[in-house]
Amino acid sequence: xxxxxxxxxxxxxxxxxxxxVLRNLIRNEYFDLADANKELKEKIKINLDEINTLEVNxxxxxxxxxxxxxxxxxxxxxxxxxNKEYKIYDDEEYDFKVEAQxxxxxxxxxxxxxxxxxxxxxxxEDLKKLNNYLLNLKDSNNFYELVxxxxxxxxxxxxxxxxMDKLKKNYENIPAIVFKIYENKDExxxxxxxxxxxxxxxxxxxxxxxxxxxxxxxxxFQDISEYVNALNNKIKSLKANIENLDKELLNIKxxxxxxxxxxxxxxxxxxxxxxxxxxxxxxxxFFFITGYFPKKKKQIIEKLLKPYSNRLIVNYCDLN
Amino acid sequence: MNNVVKFSxxxxxxxxxxxxLLKDEDYKKIISLKSTREIAAYLRDNTFYGEFFKxxxxxxxxxxxxxxxxxxxxxxxxxxxxxxxxxxxRSFFKCFYMKYEIYDLKKxxxxxxxxxxxxxxxxNLVFAGKYRYIDVEAIIKAKSLAEIIYALEGTVxxxxxxxxxxxxxDESLFxxxxxxxxxxxxxxxxxxxxxxxxxxxxxxxxxxxxIDMLNLQWIYRGKKYYNLTPEELFNYxxxxxxxxxxxxxxxxxxxxxxxxxxxxxxxxxxxxxxKENETQEIFMERRMNRYMYFKTKYAKQRFKLDLSVVxxxxxxxxxxxxxxxxxxxxxxxGMNFEETKKYLIKAI
Numbered sequence: 001x002x003x004x005x006x007x008x009x010x011x012x013x014x015x016x017x018x019x020x021v022l023r024n025l026i027r028n029e030y031f032d033l034a035d036a037n038k039e040l041k042e043k044i045k046i047n048l049d050e051i052n053t054l055e056v057n058x059x060x061x062x063x064x065x066x067x068x069x070x071x072x073x074x075x076x077x078x079x080x081x082x083n084k085e086y087k088i089y090d091d092e093e094y095d096f097k098v099e100a101q102x103x104x105x106x107x108x109x110x111x112x113x114x115x116x117x118x119x120x121x122x123x124x125e126d127l128k129k130l131n132n133y134l135l136n137l138k139d140s141n142n143f144y145e146l147v148x149x150x151x152x153x154x155x156x157x158x159x160x161x162x163x164m165d166k167l168k169k170n171y172e173n174i175p176a177i178v179f180k181i182y183e184n185k186d187e188x189x190x191x192x193x194x195x196x197x198x199x200x201x202x203x204x205x206x207x208x209x210x211x212x213x214x215x216x217x218x219x220x221f222q223d224i225s226e227y228v229n230a231l232n233n234k235i236k237s238l239k240a241n242i243e244n245l246d247k248e249l250l251n252i253k254x255x256x257x258x259x260x261x262x263x264x265x266x267x268x269x270x271x272x273x274x275x276x277x278x279x280x281x282x283x284x285x286f287f288f289i290t291g292y293f294p295k296k297k298k299q300i301i302e303k304l305l306k307p308y309s310n311r312l313i314v315n316y317c318d319l320n
Numbered sequence: 321m322n323n324v325v326k327f328s329x330x331x332x333x334x335x336x337x338x339x340x341l342l343k344d345e346d347y348k349k350i351i352s353l354k355s356t357r358e359i360a361a362y363l364r365d366n367t368f369y370g371e372f373f374k375x376x377x378x379x380x381x382x383x384x385x386x387x388x389x390x391x392x393x394x395x396x397x398x399x400x401x402x403x404x405x406x407x408x409x410r411s412f413f414k415c416f417y418m419k420y421e422i423y424d425l426k427k428x429x430x431x432x433x434x435x436x437x438x439x440x441x442x443x444n445l446v447f448a449g450k451y452r453y454i455d456v457e458a459i460i461k462a463k464s465l466a467e468i469i470y471a472l473e474g475t476v477x478x479x480x481x482x483x484x485x486x487x488x489x490d491e492s493l494f495x496x497x498x499x500x501x502x503x504x505x506x507x508x509x510x511x512x513x514x515x516x517x518x519x520x521x522x523x524x525x526x527x528x529x530x531i532d533m534l535n536l537q538w539i540y541r542g543k544k545y546y547n548l549t550p551e552e553l554f555n556y557x558x559x560x561x562x563x564x565x566x567x568x569x570x571x572x573x574x575x576x577x578x579x580x581x582x583x584x585x586x587x588x589x590x591x592x593x594x595k596e597n598e599t600q601e602i603f604m605e606r607r608m609n610r611y612m613y614f615k616t617k618y619a620k621q622r623f624k625l626d627l628s629v630v631x632x633x634x635x636x637x638x639x640x641x642x643x644x645x646x647x648x649x650x651x652x653x654g655m656n657f658e659e660t661k662k663y664l665i666k667a668i
Contacts, residue, residue: 067442070449070456071457074449074456107457111455111457115455115473115474118473118474119473122473122474160479160506162506162509162559163555165559166554166555166559167555169554169566169570170551170554170555170570173550173551173574174551201549201551204549204551204552205549205551205552205555207483208483208495208551208552208555208556209555210479210480210482210483210499211483212479212482212483275375278375278377
């Protein structure tokens with residue numbers, strides 16, 4: 001009974017039009033694509049593998065699509081746009097190659113800015129911690145004397161608590177004196193005094209504890225307070241840079257949110273197309289698509305194929 | 321929420337999913353096949369792995385591609401199970417994605433550092449960046465281990481890796497791998513602390529052995545091949561093993577030489593790792609995996625109402641996938657049944 005209500009459409013066209021035709025058809029809810037290769041093999045006894053070896057659904061296309069999709073997903077993740085939606089229309093036209101190019105451009109710009117922002121934020125946070133570190137030194141005036149010691153070097157820095165615990169458990173074997181300056185929830189800030197002769201050994205041991213050393217370039221300053229002032233100025237300038245980059249990223253987000261969601265909807269269609277391509281038969285420079293739809297919806301199918309009607313051979317027949 | 325409510329549904333689900341694990345007969349059949357394509361076809365037509373590559377043209381399927389589909393299957397399993405949890409338990413299980421991500425990163429590092437193979441990096445990054453932001457494009461472009469580490473700036477791995485860029489190329493891959501494992505267990509430990517005491521115990525009962533074995537393996541390799549100092553070795557070890565406290569670990573690290581170290585392992589449950597024959601190196605990893613295989617299998621069979629069943633099930637799937645990959649490799653090298661068996665985690 002159901003088969004009497006359905007109709008088959010066979011479409012032959014030039015390969016250049018295949019993606020556009022396929023895109024129009026599969027976006028429509030009434031059209032069901034059938035396997036054209038199987039139809040040819042079973043009903044007309046043609047085995048296309050013996051006629052040509054054209055690899056249309058090639059891996060490189062898939063990888064290209066995967067790459068663009070991955071970039072778009074990264075942008076959506078970075079801008080936290082996953083809850084935004086875009087309604088795609090049946091007759092919506094677009095050029096995916098142009099959109100892919102645009103996605104690449106947005107991705108490069110966003111990732112570049114995001115990475116720069118990230119680096120600056122890290123530097124900003126580190127300098128704030130160094131500033132805090134110096135403020136926490138009980139006797140900062142004497143700290144200046146450490147710079148000029150002949151046989152002992154000093155290292156300022158931090159390690160995570162997990163590693164501080166490791167350091168404590170093996171402290172008797174570390175040839176250095178370690179002072180805890182202060183600590184927060186996750187990290188311990190330490191001052192390490194190392195005899196020059198043992199510097200390599202201690203550096204290796206500290207490195208394996210992921211010790212993050214603060215470079216305290218204090219030699220060019222008269223005293224520690226002058227150094228702290230310079231540090232504060234640097235912190236202010238980094239903060240201004242962060243605010244600028246945040247604004248720029250927000251502008252990109254506001255300007256492109258609609259486009260990004262549109263690209264997302266289109267790329268999903270492209271992914272579908274790449275899957276459906278396996279159901280299209282290819283003979284030299286022509287394609288063959290077959291599928292079925294409810295008889296009552298024939299007008300809709302005709303409308304979908306209209307833009308290409310001059311270049312297609314379309315045959316409608318009953319399903320049997 | 322008590323453990324009956326928390327685990328009865330997910331354990332029942334696992335009970336039903338476990339029926340789909342490969343049987344001995346499947347292993348035997350796969351070993352008897354002659355090519356990656358035949359193995360892929362067998363998996364597709366006879367096992368639940370088929371659903372992960374049912375639309376794939378198998379005529380030219382390559383080992384890497386099949387491996388990728390299998391790994392995607394692993395993630396799909398995890399996705400199904402994670403929905404049963406929320407709050408701290410969900411965060412805990414999300415750490416397992418990190419475990420798989422680390423597999424990818426180690427593989428990428430090996431390809432770049434040892435094989436100098438840069439073209440297939442993208443295909444081998446199945447898990448990386450799927451669940452949190454990682455600049456995958458930067459990893460793909462990497463031409464050295466240092467560039468991979470730079471690409472991981474801003475990720476959870478950064479604090480564990482950034483000190484590795486010190487120009488010591490010989491040791492860097494070894495230290496990179498150790499640092500990633502340490503990152504995993506350090507983050508895992510933070511998450512485990514937020515679970516109920518009973519589940520914390522269940523976790524360390526299972527994974528404690530794995531931590532012990534990893535520590536022994538690292539100390540062995542660090543001493544034998546990389547000449548790391550005892551202080552470095554100790555710092556790289558992972559906390560919270562099952563059998564060894566830090567005093568014992570220190571004892572291993574400060575062994576006089578390799579022989580002294582191996583002698584010290586002889587009265588531990590892990591003496592099987594060091595057979596002191598020519599198979600010691602080749603099969604060390606497999607021996608560790610097989611020990612864990614029996615432990616996880618036992619944990620799953622006990623069917624306790626704690627997180628051990630879920631972890632055990634995920635590990636069993638992982639071991640099975642590793643075995644399939646081994647079997648594909650062995651088929652490629654034309655090994656016979658008896659020879660192939662030696663490389664498998666599951667005893668058949």
